[in-house]
Amino acid sequence: MPHDTRTVLLASATALLDGGGVEAVTLREVGRLSGVSHMAPYKHFQDKESLLAVIATREMERLADMVGHAAGTPHDPGGTLRSVLHAYVSWALEHPVRFRLIYGGPWTCPRPELERAAERTAGVMADVVRLCQSSGEMPDRDPERCTCLLLAAVHGAVQLELAGHLTSGTDPDAVVDDLLDLLRSTR
Structure with a gap:
């Protein structure tokens, strides 16, 4: 499993996208799925659209x-x-x-x-x-x-x-x- 937080966030977001479409991708859910705080994705991406x-x-x-x-x-x-x-x-x-x-x-x-x-x-x-x-x-x-x-x-x-x-x-x-x-x- 990748150790770089940004890489993990992208992998989680891609899994959410593939599984449920654009609507399923929220920065909070990406953080949860990645095992980081719900605010961690905001350190790497301005918003959902940027991600x-x-x-x-x-x-x-x-x-x-x-x-x-x-x-x-x-x-x-x-x-x-x-x-x-x-x-x-x-x-x-x-x-x-x-x-x-x-x-x-x-x-x-x-x-x-x-x-x-x-x-x-x-x-x-x-x-x-x-x-x-x-x-x-x-x-x-x-x-x-x-x-x-x-x-x-x-x-x-x-x-x-x-x-x-x-x-x-x-x-x-x-x-x-x-x-x-x-x-x-x-x-």
Whole structure:
């Protein structure tokens, strides 16, 4: 078990988030679950939103690392992109509350750390798209817009799946595959 109080607080908050959503996370409950006083979380986080922003930023950084690691194997750019998007779908379906937090959290003020992490993730994803374009796997269009298209499709498919609205026999991975096949055929 980690000995750093901040790390323990973040682990407790993440467990509460995963188990009960944003509403379940209170600084008092985070302190209780962490075995510290109910005031200890305030020494590390200004408020609940600040705590949730750190969790969201860590998850976004994790996604950027995942994409970057996969992009480190450019021998098959199309396969790399497919693997990255499938991994992204898997993460979102395994951690739906974290997914929703990142993309729709309770942000009442700008969160520059989360914005930087999101920009990094999108930039790494755009690098994979560029590799696909240079190998002929995707149409030669603006890579940032292609990245937005891919992420919009993935996010939409995940949201539909989480809400139970994908048609029978369809899942987010199938949507990803269909989109990539379509893009490949239009290059």
